[in-house]
Amino acid sequence: MRDGVGYLPVLADPAQYLAKAETLILPFGSNGHPIPGTPDASGPLRVGVDLGTAYTVLVVLNQQGSVIAGEYAFAQVVRDGLVVDYIGAVDLLREIRTHVEHRIGRELTHAASGFPPGVPRAEVRATANVVEAAGMRCPDLIDEPSAANNVLGLRDGAIVDVGGGTTGIAVLKDGKVVYTADEATGGTHFSLVIAGALDISFEEAEELKKDPRQQKRLFPIVRPVMEKVGSIVERHLRGMDVDSITLVGGTTVFPGIAGVVEEMTGIATRVPERPLFVTPLGIALSDMQEL
Numbered sequence: 054m055r056d057g058v059g060y061l062p063v064l065a066d067p068a069q070y071l072a073k074a075e076t077l078i079l080p081f082g083s084n085g086h087p088i089p090g091t092p093d094a095s096g097p098l099r100v101g102v103d104l105g106t107a108y109t110v111l112v113v114l115n116q117q118g119s120v121i122a123g124e125y126a127f128a129q130v131v132r133d134g135l136v137v138d139y140i141g142a143v144d145l146l147r148e149i150r151t152h153v154e155h156r157i158g159r160e161l162t163h164a165a166s167g168f169p170p171g172v173p174r175a176e177v178r179a180t181a182n183v184v185e186a187a188g189m190r191c192p193d194l195i196d197e198p199s200a201a202n203n204v205l206g207l208r209d210g211a212i213v214d215v216g217g218g219t220t221g222i223a224v225l226k227d228g229k230v231v232y233t234a235d236e237a238t239g240g241t242h243f244s245l246v247i248a249g250a251l252d253i254s255f256e257e258a259e260e261l262k263k264d265p266r267q268q269k270r271l272f273p274i275v276r277p278v279m280e281k282v283g284s285i286v287e288r289h290l291r292g293m294d295v296d297s298i299t300l301v302g303g304t305t306v307f308p309g310i311a312g313v314v315e316e317m318t319g320i321a322t323r324v325p326e327r328p329l330f331v332t333p334l335g336i337a338l339s340d341m342q343e344l
């Protein structure tokens with residue numbers, strides 16, 4: 054397995070990728086029509102698969118690194134880097150792959166995949182097996198914080214990935230990941246707290262949580278979970294000489310989380326654009342099969 058840091062050129066303008074991702078990454082189940090002005094899809098492709106606890110994401114980049122297509126689907130097939138529903142994961146990924154292939158008119162024969170740091174090697178292999186069973190060779194495997202940093206291009210600081218199931222913390226020094234930790238607090242807990250407070254189902258809470266019109270009134274309800282995330286981060290970074298925190302992962306889309314984490318840690322904290330897609334984009338950037 055390769056160490057992802059250092060073998061990819063850091064992007065000149067990461068924001069450019071994220072802005073494109075906004076318009077080109079469609080929710081799974083859309084009609085699949087090509088989007089006008091789609092970037093050139095004729096040359097070598099870089100493909101990334103992120104099997105997360107909440108979302109399975111597939112991203113395709115062209116030679117220049119522009120997003121050609123991407124899709125994601127909510128699915129509970131992987132938990133914290135461990136494949137818990139192998140058949141479900143393969144079926145879903147194959148479906149997403151076929152859909153994207155139709156959209157871009159090209160076959161996807163390979164993809165890079167990511168894994169949370171600290172996951173046993175056998176489990177990392179299981180993730181690659183899912184990608185291969187879905188019809189794509191998968192020799193390029195990268196740990197998730199290194200993938201995120203392919204997009205962010207940080208030399209020093211912390212990347213905190215608040216996903217569906219966990220909060221992953223990675224500290225970078227001179228562009229290399231020097232410390233990682235993963236703890237079981239994530240977006241699922243936000244939804245559970247909302248469901249409890251409003252006496253609604255988890256699914257309803259999940260939808261409500263993602264509705265920008267609702268987030269202001271939900272903020273006081275989820276704030277204690279944000280504080281929990283902040284205290285986890287604070288505990289891991291204590292005494293580590295970290296002067297910036299970059300939040301990624303779907304949960305960090307919720308407005309106000311950066312302020313709470315900054316308050317709890319005393320460290321400057323920011324959320325880049327499209328934080329949900331930073332890691333999947335970085336995984337795709339590590340796919341070297343056609344380059």
Ligand SMILES: Nc1ncnc2c1ncn2[C@@H]1O[C@H](COP(=O)(O)OP(=O)(O)OP(=O)(O)O)[C@@H](O)[C@H]1O
Binds near residue numbers: 132134262304329
């Ligand atoms: N607009 C939004 N506002 C708030 N939360 C959101 C939003 N969009 C997605 N989420 C939450 O983000 C989480 C999924 O994020 P992400 O895709 O980064 O996680 P994952 O990679 O699947 O999980 P993990 O990294 O824990 O394995 C879910 O809990 C989802 O509810």
Ligand SMILES: [Mg+2]
Binds near residue numbers: 105216302
């Ligand atoms: Mg994730």
